[in-house]
Amino acid sequence: MSGRVPAKPTSARRVPRGPRPESVPLLVGRACALVGLLDIAAGVFPRFRHSRMHALAEVLPGAFGPFAAALSLSAGVLLLLLAHGLKRHKRRAWRAAVALLPLGAVAQFTYRHSLLGVLISLALLAPLLRHREQFAALPDPRSRWRALANFVLMGAGSLALGLLVVSAHPHRMVGDPSVADRLTHVLYGLFGVEGPVDYRGNTSWTVAFSLGALGLLTAITTIYLAFRPEHPAARLTEDDEARLRTLLARHGGRDSLGHFALRRDKAVVFSPSGKAAVTYRVVSGVMLASGDPIGDVEAWPGAIERFMDEARAHSWTPAVMGCSETGGEVWTRETGLDALELGDEAVVDVADFSLAGRAMRNVRQMVKRIERAGYETRVRRVADLGDAELHRVRRAADDWRGTDTERGFSMALGRIGDPTDGDCLIATAHKQDGEYGRPGEYGDLKAILHFVPWGTDGVSLDLMRRDRSADPGMNELLIVAALQAAPKLGIARVSLNFAMFRAALARGEKIGAGPVLRAWRGLLVFLSRWFQIESLYKFNAKFRPRWEPRFVVYRASADLPRIGFAALQAEGFLTLTPPLPRFLRRRTPARRPCAHGVTEHEARTA
Incomplete structure (x- = not known):
């Protein structure tokens, strides 16, 4: 019997694919951070600015005549600030990047005739536009302390970068100014005033523009954070507390931590039926719940789904601290998260x-x-x-x-x-x-x-x-x-x-x-x-x-350090921002609707 030799299966040609949509924000954020570092290096070190590597650093507004170093330095700082928001899928960071990248491309082509700079700008812009649905995260809770923190951190960073800028031209300095003179020159320059250090040629203008740009950037970002519309952290309203007490009256004997859900510095999401709820607090981008969900165990999945919807809407890292074994099983089954034994309750x-x-x-x-x-x-x-x-x-x-x-x-x-x-x-x-x-x-x-x-x-x-x-x-x-x-x-x-x-x-x-x-x-x-x-x-x-036994529920092992840091903040062991003085505190506003679009009235009547 003559058998036919089967033909070897022809391997299908693999069509090259781009990155997965969910990984685009992380990749774009890393690219922006890299370009930001290169821009800063180009603005500080004159030799680097004229090297071939600077073509990569010219993604956003780069070198335009005498303002090259100042614009490169300020663009680098802005890119570094922008990169974190892009990694977290933030809509406002996406809008800023989409507005700045074309501006940088046009500027490169018009003033520098740098085709490579234009191509790199468009290469970053293309995935941003193609995967714009990945950048839908809503703003985080914030307070007026952000402005003060920005002023301190940006001021310290501007002082350090300014000292590098002043010291990056040793061969053009007049004399050998001391460290005190250089610091004085930086402080004066941040306010747009000429300092005691002098240079030969046009270097004085370059240093002056760079220091002035850093000072202006610090002032603008601080003013923006101080006067932007506030999105305060959600608080437990009287209606929320009343509904939670009703659930605790029926099901409070199941979890010893149930009554702690009535802390008034927590927010709450309810299941569609209103028979279960999860309380949480947002700390450093971590949506931190504690204990088991409140209410009927059969309604827990609905409350957990609302919790995860809220986390996705804001690009928060979901985590649960101190849930029971039963709670850990439900959380992991419904969300695909992992659980780790944290300790024991006596x-x-x-x-x-x-x-x-x-x-x-x-x-x-x-x-x-x-x-x-x-x-x-x-x-x-x-x-x-x-x-x-x-x-x-x-x-x-x-x-x-x-x-x-x-x-x-x-x-x-x-x-x-x-x-x-x-x-x-x-x-x-x-x-x-x-x-x-x-x-x-x-x-x-x-x-x-x-x-x-x-x-x-x-x-x-x-x-x-x-x-x-x-x-x-x-x-x-x-x-x-x-x-x-x-x-x-x-x-x-x-x-x-x-x-x-x-x-x-x-x-x-x-x-x-x-x-x-x-x-x-x-x-x-x-x-x-x-x-x-x-x-x-x-x-x-x-x-x-x-x-x-009590457990911590988390999304990935890489999130555990961040969750631990947020838990230490929530428990009061780490305090990054002091409480506002009493005369600066505002009345707690009514809680805004959850990001999934269901109002509290709709949840009650569901």
């Missing part, structure tokens, strides 16, 4: 708690010693406190705070004694007898613990504050008092602090732990000098709790 079951036994010996002895020193405790609902005592508690909590800023985001309510929080729990310690029992500024009040509701039969620890002059052990005393008073108040479970990386700390100190685990534990112990990592774990472990 939960004490009231029925199982007792001071008896060898394991509780240290806590038992500490409590007895403090009680013998003349301290007594009171555990009450906030609604049971009188106005005068509540005012004293609030003042003491503010004054005893160890930092200038209020810390906490995922496990902090951010307020005490609000009329709407009457079901919160307050445990207070008082010094009653002895020489040191005389009333002080806050009477005999020495320590405060504040708990928020966790459903109908639980509470979650919100804050711990104590007078620094009080005896050590106040927190242990008040936690024990709260646990012992819990049955009378109908409380069956108490959530204590969150212990980051608890599993690593616990396993790393056991016999047989490997070198990697021991090294990881050593790093955590080292970081505990600045962050309460090991100390919180050991403090929680005193009360023999059960540990509930």
Whole structure:
């Protein structure tokens, strides 16, 4: 049988394709950053400006007669500022680039007859126009502090670049001016005034134009940021808070962090049915949610979808801090995000708690010693406190705070004694007898613990504050008092602090732990000098709790450093911008509709 030899399949010709549309903003942003650096180098170093590489640096307005260095320098700075917005898909950055690139191409062809510069401009302009739908991100929340930050950073950058410009012409300087004279010349030049440094030939004009352009650029960008229309960070409105409280009344017992969603510096998105919600805050471009979604588990996917829509609309990095295992499963299933165990939450079951036994010996002895020193405790609902005592508690909590800023985001309510929080729990310690029992500024009040509701039969620890002059052990005393008073108040479970990386700390100190685990534990112990990592774990472990794992949900591993940085800012460990003075604060405006186009009224009636 003669068989026919099958013909070899002809390989189809591969048609060259451009980059994926979703990667265009990143590529264009990097290209603009590169060209910006080249423009800056061309404006600072005269030899580089006349080299062949400067053809690449002339994408935006370049060298026009005597203003070559000044325009090249200012264009480079603007390109660097523009590149970040292009990477983040920002619509305004796209508009600026589309307007500037043709202008640069025309200028190159008209004044320099540089065909290469025109081609490079059009090469960058083409993907911007072709993939314009990729640049649809809305503006970020911003405040007037951006103008001050821009003035400081741009001023410092202009001073550094100006010093390079002044020092880039050593062979044309008259004499050998000192560093102080050069700095003085830069400062004068930024304001358009001639300084003490002199040059031969036309170099004085080049340096003067460059310094004047840097000063003008700093002034213009600062004025723009100060007077541009404000897009303030969204806040929880009264209607949003009322809807969240309704959801918590029905489903609040599922997550111990649920009540912290009522922080009023958070925004919220609701599911189309209104039966679930996700609260968040935007920090440094990260859309940071905390805990599980609020409401019916079956409605979580709708709220999560709205959350992701909002993140895409603004080109924010989505992240969730401290969600439960169930919450992590839903987030990863619905969004394709990844989850990483962040630590454990300490939960004490009231029925199982007792001071008896060898394991509780240290806590038992500490409590007895403090009680013998003349301290007594009171555990009450906030609604049971009188106005005068509540005012004293609030003042003491503010004054005893160890930092200038209020810390906490995922496990902090951010307020005490609000009329709407009457079901919160307050445990207070008082010094009653002895020489040191005389009333002080806050009477005999020495320590405060504040708990928020966790459903109908639980509470979650919100804050711990104590007078620094009080005896050590106040927190242990008040936690024990709260646990012992819990049955009378109908409380069956108490959530204590969150212990980051608890599993690593616990396993790393056991016999047989490997070198990697021991090294990881050593790093955590080292970081505990600045962050309460090991100390919180050991403090929680005193009360023999059960540990509930908590997770961070993220999009990509490369986002984790950024998410960690944003979380430290949200928790109050890093403060990049101080709070506005009281007389400069504005009234919080009504929250604008979400970017997906559904108004709050439509969501309520859906």
